[in-house]
Amino acid sequence: MIDEFVQGIQGLNTRSDTELVQRAKEGDAGAFEMLYARYHPRVYRLLYGMLGNRDDAVDLTQEVFVRAWIELPRLQIEKTLYGWLRRTAINLGIDHLRRSQLVRFQSLDTPFDDEEGEPLEWQIPDETQDVQAAVELNELQECLHRALQQLSAIHRVVVVLHYIEEVPVEEIAQQLSIPVGTVKSRLARAREALRRHLEPLLNKGNEEHDMY
Amino acid sequence: MTCTEIRRYLSDYLEGTLAPEQAQQVERHLQTCITCAQECRALEWVPLLLGQWSPPVPSEQIWAGIEARLRAGSAWQVAPTERTSRLPWRVFTRWLPAATLAAVAVSALIALFVWRAQPTYLPLNGSYSSYWQAHRQWARSGGTSELYPYVEAQ
Known part of the structure; x- marks a missing residue:
């Protein structure tokens, strides 16, 4: 039983982003969780690096993945999901810095x-x-x-x-x-x-x- | 240019923001000055080192927040409504053929059992009117099986 479960997880883990996104679109929460497991460290590192604050990085990482879930039905993935996640994270990070008036870039x-x-x-x-x-x-x-x-x-x-x-x-x-x-x-x-x-x-x- | 001047330009040189003439001056200097060359190498290492930065990730905290927002927040109501309603339907459609087959098989078994348990009787002379007459005679006689005027169908 446990072996089957582990095999199932490993099976998901080896699947491409396109396949996992497709499954997530059909309501497979496990596939979405696998995408999260695959990319959240990079998204978090990017946001933590940009914002320099752990709590803000946690909040915005959550925001990125919540948006990913909402956008899934309209998402077109050519290679990896990370390109979309990174773009979203950068936009959110810059907006956050501007809103918090820490940074006026120009x-x-x-x-x-x-x-x-x-x-x-x-x-x-x-x-x-x-x-x-x-x-x-x-x-x-x-x-x-x-x-x-x-x-x-x-x-x-x-x-x-x-x-x-x-x-x-x-x-x-x-x-x-x-x-x-x-x-x-x-x-x-x-x-x-x-x-x-x-x-x-x-x-x-x-x-x-x-x-x- | 002196070493102090060159060092001011090193980062810009590495980022490619110097004018070609200035860049050539820096290059020439670096070929002859070991100290400035070492400083340049140290600056080159900066991006390589930064690439190794990996802060501890509070994975569970992040996921808990996502899950809570997806379950309780508006996110579930915007897009995943379709998904949540689709799940039982998918289960239903996936098992529908198997369930139909099983129902047919069980019905066939019950029918076979009933058919085998209740023998079919036919009138002796092949006439149903005489069948009913004989049946009434048999019923009046008390319904003993020995007197039943029909034979069991083979």
């Missing part, structure tokens, strides 16, 4: 976009550090987590989208309604800031690299 461009290489000054201190989550992480994860949390929201968004989610710069510019050059400039400034925060890890990486 108006704050000037101080960060000068080509003169002025030292980066964080004008929006991040007040949403999640200490409890940081405690749970190991050394590497803790270091990465803190480095990300140190970034202002407008820089964290482009960093997470480009470096972690590998969204093309052009697409980010379109999503945020800012020029491509601004995105690149923010990435450059954020890279410098991250490099300072990740100093111990980067030195370790360089030492290992030099060994070969």
